[in-house]
Amino acid sequence: MSLCRLARKNIRTFATKRMKQFMWIAMSIMILFFMISLQFNEVVAGELGTTLLFQMCFYTLFIVVIFICTFITYKMTYSLLQVRKEEIKSYVAENRNVLCVLCQEQLFIYGAAFVFGLVNGMLFLKLFTIIFIRIAGIQGINSAPITIYAIVVVSIIMIVILLLTMVQCFRFVQSLQDKNSLHFKKKA
Numbered sequence: 001m002s003l004c005r006l007a008r009k010n011i012r013t014f015a016t017k018r019m020k021q022f023m024w025i026a027m028s029i030m031i032l033f034f035m036i037s038l039q040f041n042e043v044v045a046g047e048l049g050t051t052l053l054f055q056m057c058f059y060t061l062f063i064v065v066i067f068i069c070t071f072i073t074y075k076m077t078y079s080l081l082q083v084r085k086e087e088i089k090s091y092v093a094e095n096r097n098v099l100c101v102l103c104q105e106q107l108f109i110y111g112a113a114f115v116f117g118l119v120n121g122m123l124f125l126k127l128f129t130i131i132f133i134r135i136a137g138i139q140g141i142n143s144a145p146i147t148i149y150a151i152v153v154v155s156i157i158m159i160v161i162l163l164l165t166m167v168q169c170f171r172f173v174q175s176l177q178d179k180n181s182l183h184f185k186k187k188a
Helices: 003-013 015-039 042-048 052-083 085-090 095-136 148-187
Strands: none
Touching: 003 015, 003 095, 015 052, 015 095, 015 148, 052 085, 052 148, 085 148, 095 148
């Protein structure tokens, strides 16, 4: 069985945990995209003003949201790896192959969640613009343009989080190797 097939099989086997991870990542991307798009919309910035207090609150909230997204993603990956510890120990494969399977699983989940989150973020941005801003009575906003800047910033943030989870997988595989070598030394 190829590593790619094994990764897809593992995603199906742990579908509920992976679905939670997928939905969390997609929701995080959607929220981050929405926040960045609103911040850099000229009309919204003009209406709200460029007050220092607003910018400080926005950037503080943005950093807090990034920290929360990173922390919860780390904990979700950690719990999934702990559940799969015995399964991974039972693989008769080299550590780099196990690491490759885990990283491919992460890439599949993050790739799909990234596309899903961006599409939903764009739709939510349009919905917010059309309904909520008009209800609030802010005049002059007819649309919220999708900015390349927002897509790039969200992409960079998610790539960093993806790399952190891959490092987490690497450390997990290393810890299994250390425990296995200790176990074999005790038997010897």
